[in-house]
Amino acid sequence: MTDKAPTTVLDSLNLGLHTAMQEDSRVYLLGEDLLDPYGGSFKVTRGLSSRFPDRVWTTPISEAGIVGVAGGMALRGLRPVVEIMFGDFTTLIADQLINHLTKFNAMYAGQVGVPVVIRTPMGGRRGYGPTHSQTLEKLYLGVPGLTVLAPFHLRGEMPLGTPGTLLHQAITTTDAPVFFVENKLQYLLPLIQPGEGNEFEMIEIHPGDETRAPFYRVRLQSAPPPRITLAAYGYMAHLAMDALKQLAYQDEIFAELLVPTQLAPFELDPIYDSVQSTHRLLTVEEGSPALGWGAEVLARTAETLGAGLHQAARIGAQGVVVPASPQQEAACLPDVSKIINRAREMVR
Amino acid sequence: MDNHTVLYRQMAAIRSFETLLLDQFSSGIFRGTTHTSLGQEANAVGVLANLSEDDIVVSNHRCHGHFLAYGGDPQALFAELMGKPSGVCGGVGGSQHLHWRNFYSSGIQGGTVPMAVGMALAEKQQNSGAIVVNFMGDGTLGEGIVYESLNMASLWQAPILFVLENNRIAQTTPAHLAIAGSIPQRFEAFNIPAKHLDSSDVLEILPLAGELIEKVRTEQSPHALVIETARLGTHSKGDDTRSPEELAALWAARDPIAIHGARLDESTRQQINQQVEQVIHGAFQAALDSEGGTA
Numbered sequence: 001m002t003d004k005a006p007t008t009v010l011d012s013l014n015l016g017l018h019t020a021m022q023e024d025s026r027v028y029l030l031g032e033d034l035l036d037p038y039g040g041s042f043k044v045t046r047g048l049s050s051r052f053p054d055r056v057w058t059t060p061i062s063e064a065g066i067v068g069v070a071g072g073m074a075l076r077g078l079r080p081v082v083e084i085m086f087g088d089f090t091t092l093i094a095d096q097l098i099n100h101l102t103k104f105n106a107m108y109a110g111q112v113g114v115p116v117v118i119r120t121p122m123g124g125r126r127g128y129g130p131t132h133s134q135t136l137e138k139l140y141l142g143v144p145g146l147t148v149l150a151p152f153h154l155r156g157e158m159p160l161g162t163p164g165t166l167l168h169q170a171i172t173t174t175d176a177p178v179f180f181v182e183n184k185l186q187y188l189l190p191l192i193q194p195g196e197g198n199e200f201e202m203i204e205i206h207p208g209d210e211t212r213a214p215f216y217r218v219r220l221q222s223a224p225p226p227r228i229t230l231a232a233y234g235y236m237a238h239l240a241m242d243a244l245k246q247l248a249y250q251d252e253i254f255a256e257l258l259v260p261t262q263l264a265p266f267e268l269d270p271i272y273d274s275v276q277s278t279h280r281l282l283t284v285e286e287g288s289p290a291l292g293w294g295a296e297v298l299a300r301t302a303e304t305l306g307a308g309l310h311q312a313a314r315i316g317a318q319g320v321v322v323p324a325s326p327q328q329e330a331a332c333l334p335d336v337s338k339i340i341n342r343a344r345e346m347v348r
Numbered sequence: 349m350d351n352h353t354v355l356y357r358q359m360a361a362i363r364s365f366e367t368l369l370l371d372q373f374s375s376g377i378f379r380g381t382t383h384t385s386l387g388q389e390a391n392a393v394g395v396l397a398n399l400s401e402d403d404i405v406v407s408n409h410r411c412h413g414h415f416l417a418y419g420g421d422p423q424a425l426f427a428e429l430m431g432k433p434s435g436v437c438g439g440v441g442g443s444q445h446l447h448w449r450n451f452y453s454s455g456i457q458g459g460t461v462p463m464a465v466g467m468a469l470a471e472k473q474q475n476s477g478a479i480v481v482n483f484m485g486d487g488t489l490g491e492g493i494v495y496e497s498l499n500m501a502s503l504w505q506a507p508i509l510f511v512l513e514n515n516r517i518a519q520t521t522p523a524h525l526a527i528a529g530s531i532p533q534r535f536e537a538f539n540i541p542a543k544h545l546d547s548s549d550v551l552e553i554l555p556l557a558g559e560l561i562e563k564v565r566t567e568q569s570p571h572a573l574v575i576e577t578a579r580l581g582t583h584s585k586g587d588d589t590r591s592p593e594e595l596a597a598l599w600a601a602r603d604p605i606a607i608h609g610a611r612l613d614e615s616t617r618q619q620i621n622q623q624v625e626q627v628i629h630g631a632f633q634a635a636l637d638s639e640g641g642t643a
Contacts, residue, residue, distance in 0.1 A: 028473075060503070065462045065496030072466020075452070076404075077474060080466075095493075099456050100463060107454075108447035109438035 009153045009163050010187040013044050013119075016164030017081070020171040021052050024079060027171055029056045030066050031083030041085050042121055042187055063092040067118060071101040071177075074114045081171055087122035087181070088134045101177045102145035113175035119167070123183040123235060123286055124317075124333050129324035135287035135317065137181045141264045141296070147174065148264040149213055150181040150234040154202070155191035161204065162191065166213060166261055181263070183235035183286070199245060207269040213262035215270040220248050226256040227347050229274040231297055232284035233260050236334065240284050243339040251340075253347050268297065272304050279310040280346050284339055289316030311346045315339055352611055355397070355550050357620050359389040362413045363605050364628040365422055366581065369412075369429065373585055377636065378429050382443040385413025387548070387580030390604035391513050392417035394553030395481060395573070398561045402478040404450040404471070406464035410513075411446060411453035414483055418451045422628055426635035434638040450478070458484070458491025461510075465497050468506035472568055479564045480508040487518025489527055489534065501570040502538040509564050510535065510572040511557070515579035520589045535572035546576035548604040551611075578602035 006012040021027045029048055031040065035058045039046025049056040059066045063084055070080035084090050090097075101114050124133035141148055149170060151163030163182075170178045194202040201222075205215040218241060219226065232240040237259040247253040256278070258271050275281050281301055283294030294314035302309050315334045323329050366384035373382065385392060392413035396405065399418075407414040415425060420436065428435030429443055436446050444455035454460045464482035471478040488494060489512075501508055514531060516523040532542035541563075545556055553575060560571045578598045582588040588595070609617050 057504070060496070060499055062496035062500065064493050065500055068459065068462025068493065068497065069466035069469065069500055072463035072468075073470040073473075074466075075463065076467045076470035078470045095456065095459060096462070100454065100459050103445075103454075104447075107437060107441045107445040108452075109436075109440050111437075111447055 006162070006164060007190055008187065009151065009189050009191065010042070010044060012162045012164035012191060013151070013167055013182065014046060014164070016167035016171075017045060017048055018051070019164070020081075020168045021048060021055060024172055025055070026077065026079045027055065028073060028078055028080045029083070030059050030070055030080055032059055032061055032085050034058045034083060040083060042184065044119070044182070044187070045083060063089050064096050067093040067096040067116070068100060070116045071096060071104070071114060074116045075104065075112055079115045079171060081117045081119065084118060084120040086132050087120045087136055088131050090120055090136060090140070093118070094139070097140065097146065097177065097179070098143055102143055105145060105176060114177050115174050117167070117171050117174065117178045117180055119180040119182060121182040121184045121187070123185060124322045124329055125185050127324055127326060127329065130321040133322040133329070135285070137179065137263065138287050138292040140179050141293060143264075146177055146179055146264065147262065148179045148181060149262055150260075151186070152216055152233070152237055152259050152261055153186060153189040153191055154216070155193045181234060186235040186238065189235075189238055200241065205270045208267040212267055215261070216259040217270060217274070218244065218257040218259060220244060220254070223248060223254045226254045226274070226278050228253065228255045228280040228282060228343055229271065229278045230255050230257045230282050230284060230339070230343070231260075231271055231294075232257065233263060234286070236284045236286055239334065239336050240339060242336045243343065246336065246340055247343055251344060253343060255343060263293065266296070266300065268300055268304075271297065271301060275301055275305055276308055279308060281309060281312050282315065282339070282343055282346060284315045284334055286334060287317055288319040289314040290319050292316065313342055313346060315342055352608070353616065353620065355393055355554070356608055356612055356617070357624060358393045358417055359550065359605055359608065360621060360624045361422070361628060362389045362392065362416050364624050365416060365425070366412060368628055368632055370581070370585065372632070379431055380442055381584045382429065383410040383584050384581045385410055387578045387598070387602060387604070388513055388515065389413055390548050390550035390553050390608070391511065391575050391577055394550040395511055395557040397554050398558040399481065400478070402450065402476060404467050404478055404480045405452070406460050406467065406480060406482045407451070407453035408457070408460060408483055408485065408488065409444045409455045410485065411444060415446055415448070415451060415453070420446070420448055420451060421631075423631035423634045424448070426632050427638055430635055432635065432638050433640045434635070439640075457488050458494045461488070461494050461497040462500070464508060465501045465506045468501070468508040469504055472507050477565070479561065480506070481511060481561070482508055483511050483513060485518065486512065486514040486516060486523050486527060486531070487521075489531065495534075498535060498538040498540060502540050505569045507564050507568045508570045509557070509560050510540070510570065512572065512574045513577050514574060515577050517579055517590070519583045520587060532572070532574050540570045540572050542572035542574055544574045548577055548602045549607050550604060551608065
């Protein structure tokens with residue numbers, strides 16, 4: 001960790017972990033290959049084992065076991081954070097997450113809290129092939145008792161605006177299990193400061209009660225009223241912002257983007273508010289869209305707005321394994337041109 | 349009351365509770381399923397008699413005996429099984445999912461083992477002095493997460509006693525169709541010392557468990573106790589594929605109430621039995637009379 005303000009998502013998350021461990025001695029970190037000098041496969045945990053050697057535990061390759069141990073630690077007064085090296089490996093923790101950690105509070109009649117944060121990177125575009133490139137968080141959306149968060153690559157003064165702050169808040173304040181979805185390419189994104197040398201205007205929206213992580217509404221500065229609403233999170237929000245610019249400059253199609261940082265439990269008022277004026281909604285997710293996040297967003301918007309929603313579409317990965325070859329992988333995953341093409345079809 | 353009487357009373361209470369529960373299941377008062385501790389009462393009473401105030405118990409699907417031996421209220425347990433708000437967990441948990449003070453149980457085989465290890469590590473990190481007793485069965489040994497957990501318990505020296513109640517049958521599957529190799533050696537392979545006891549006698553289980561719990565506490569490291577035992581009842585409500593001859597032989601040789609009861613004179617035994625019946629039936633009736641639920 002350096003004293004400089006973080007400039008990338010990776011730095012921000014690293015700072016969030018450092019800050020949480022410094023502030024609260026109940027915070028422990030468990031995961032595979034976390035120790036310095038390696039500092040974790042994607043380096044999110046670098047520096048932590050040197051600074052907090054007693055509270056950073058490198059573990060055997062036992063994803064389910066680690067999450068179970070963390071659950072036990074949380075039931076007895078600690079606040080563990082678990083890193084699952086690749087999001088693909090979260091299938092191994094499904095029983096601990098679904099049948100254990102998220103059940104304890106309700107099945108023990110509210111007598112216990114289970115403050116565990118499980119962080120993991122999803123996503124492809126690194127050529128890692130079918131078992132190291134997936135985007136699987138849709139499997140965990142809708143699990144009762146599980147909060148799912150995904151950071152947005154923001155810097156700035158907004159209360160929860162940075163990835164590190166979102167993570168820090170989750171670690172130090174949650175009473176229930178949190179599944180914190182990162183993305184491999186998102187790690188390297190520079191943090192953007194709204195309005196500072198870029199074309200975007202952003203506002204932070206807090207739907208529902210204060211315990212929910214915010215939405216962000218992104219528009220181009222001084223743009224005319226939007227004609228289509230995009231919804232995306234994580235790394236897809238970055239692609240959608242690119243699409244926002246190209247649609248405006250090339251096609252004079254103005255769009256606004258809604259970026260949730262809390263995927264579950266759901267509160268979609270900011271999307272409904274936007275679609276009430278655009279009447280068009282396009283969701284973008286890196287996982288396959290069948291039975292997924294976008295499907296739920298569209299369904300809820302249709303249920304809420306009825307005939308106010310004129311057009312709806314989803315962009316996502318093809319419903320196949322993510323190939324290792326660069327050409328095949330690119331064809332499989334969503335990209336900026338796919339977003340632009342679909343948006344054009346919807347507006348014209 | 350001397351110690352013999354106390355132990356007998358505790359075991360008789362579990363026996364009475366489970367017997368009444370099974371008797372009443374067909375009446376429709378209870379919903380769902382249940383797994384009784386019939387035949388394994390001495391394990392619960394013998395092991396848990398050694399606990400200190402702050403120690404933690406993590407149990408499994410067959411948890412009623414452990415809960416009652418821990419000091420749990422039979423009325424609250426009956427009410428839980430009836431799905432009533434006055435139950436241990438307000439009727440949400442049911443038979444397998446109990447939490448009261450430092451007692452926790454859950455119904456997924458093996459799934460509570462890492463949780464128990466994590467609890468022990470948390471107590472150690474916070475220097476509370478508390479240790480964890482984690483019950484599992486022979487059937488639990490089929491689950492991979494058990495071995496992940498034993499590995500971490502040993503690597504990180506968790507203050508935990510694993511108590512494996514080997515009743516040699518998992519639902520309907522006899523151990524020889526499900527378990528290869530040695531049970532104690534499963535623990536020893538991870539450098540967790542394991543004691544092996546073939547007994548349903550509470551006076552043999554209690555001191556050995558006490559010795560191991562003392563070691564766990566002073567050494568701050570994991571130990572295991574493998575108890576050969578007998579499930580004298582069905583797996584749940586009526587599923588038992590064992591022959592009447594096999595069951596009769598188990599009852600004759602392995603009934604912990606009979607084994608320990610023989611040490612008391614007839615009139616003391618009768619007196620305790622009557623008192624226990626009164627308490628358990630009273631608890632049942634009070635639970636039945638409490639508000640709400642499915643009854």
